[in-house]
Amino acid sequence: MKKEAIKVDHTNPVISIRGLKKAFQDYAVLRGIDLDLYQGENLVVLGRSGTGKSVLIKIISGLLKPDEGEVEVLGRNIATISDDELQALRIRIGFSFQNSALYDSMTVRKNLEFPLVRNRRNLTKGEINKNVETVLDAVGLSQTINQMPSELSGGQRKRIGIARTLILNPEIMLYDEPTAGLDPITCIEINDLINEVQQRYNTSSIIITHDLTCAKQTGDRIAMLLDGQFQRTGTFDEVFATDDERVKPFYDYNFIK
Numbered sequence: 001m002k003k004e005a006i007k008v009d010h011t012n013p014v015i016s017i018r019g020l021k022k023a024f025q026d027y028a029v030l031r032g033i034d035l036d037l038y039q040g041e042n043l044v045v046l047g048r049s050g051t052g053k054s055v056l057i058k059i060i061s062g063l064l065k066p067d068e069g070e071v072e073v074l075g076r077n078i079a080t081i082s083d084d085e086l087q088a089l090r091i092r093i094g095f096s097f098q099n100s101a102l103y104d105s106m107t108v109r110k111n112l113e114f115p116l117v118r119n120r121r122n123l124t125k126g127e128i129n130k131n132v133e134t135v136l137d138a139v140g141l142s143q144t145i146n147q148m149p150s151e152l153s154g155g156q157r158k159r160i161g162i163a164r165t166l167i168l169n170p171e172i173m174l175y176d177e178p179t180a181g182l183d184p185i186t187c188i189e190i191n192d193l194i195n196e197v198q199q200r201y202n203t204s205s206i207i208i209t210h211d212l213t214c215a216k217q218t219g220d221r222i223a224m225l226l227d228g229q230f231q232r233t234g235t236f237d238e239v240f241a242t243d244d245e246r247v248k249p250f251y252d253y254n255f256i257k
């Protein structure tokens with residue numbers, strides 16, 4: 001489905017990164033990253049395997065510490081906040097993992113209740129049920145409520161993983177390769193879901209992908225990580241209007257020129 005026009009507030013970055021560097025032993029992965037994610041925006045991050053996309057979102061969610069630079073998330077400097085403040089900030093960020101990260105021994109209902117029981121301790125049973133039903137409806141899987149993850153398809157697991165992050169009403173969503181391993185029709189459905197989430201929950205999102213159809217369908221803006229920096233950012237067409245041999249193969253491979 002074609003993406004509906006979204007109003008992005010370019011005066012209000014929810015993530016602001018300046019001069020971010022991160023190395024492991026001798027290998028400099030991120031070599032001076034500058035990036036803003038604006039309120040309401042879907043930003044797609046592209047880059048070859050091993051260029052540091054996952055490292056970047058781990059730094060944003062406080063799982064890894066930067067070596068140098070400023071990383072401000074929802075107005076808080078990630079490097080200097082206390083552990084308690086970081087914990088509170090993380091609840092405002094939804095992380096959709098590549099493997100969906102569901103608990104295999106729990107039903108869909110229990111998987112969805114889990115973050116609420118942990119983080120919203122004063123909710124009544126009725127409120128918990130209502131929240132579970134609302135997010136299941138949002139991802140179009142109300143009928144799976146009593147099923148086990150093993151009974152779901154890859155696409156359904158992905159949706160439940162997204163529902164589990166939505167249940168805490170995150171302001172920022174981080175999607176790590178949301179369409180990896182899915183068939184083309186399911187990919188399109190997940191792309192549509194990412195756009196629906198953006199509209200319905202007013203989220204700002206970073207979407208890491210190698211799938212250019214996903215990038216084109218979901219991205220309001222694309223940022224391409226090349227040699228440790230964002231060297232090409234813009235709309236999909238702007239980013240790929242180049243003869244740069246580091247960029248062209250992405251397009252040619254995805255769209256079979």
Ligand SMILES: Nc1ncnc2c1ncn2[C@@H]1O[C@H](COP(=O)(O)OP(=O)(O)OP(=O)(O)O)[C@@H](O)[C@H]1O
Nearest residue numbers: 024025027029047048049050051052053054055056
């Ligand atoms: N905790 C760590 N310790 C040491 N090296 C690490 C660590 N985390 C990541 N790296 C290295 O950093 C580099 C970037 O890894 P990252 O997972 O961010 O790549 P990526 O761009 O997400 O790749 P892919 O598209 O394959 O998922 C890799 O060389 C990886 O081995």
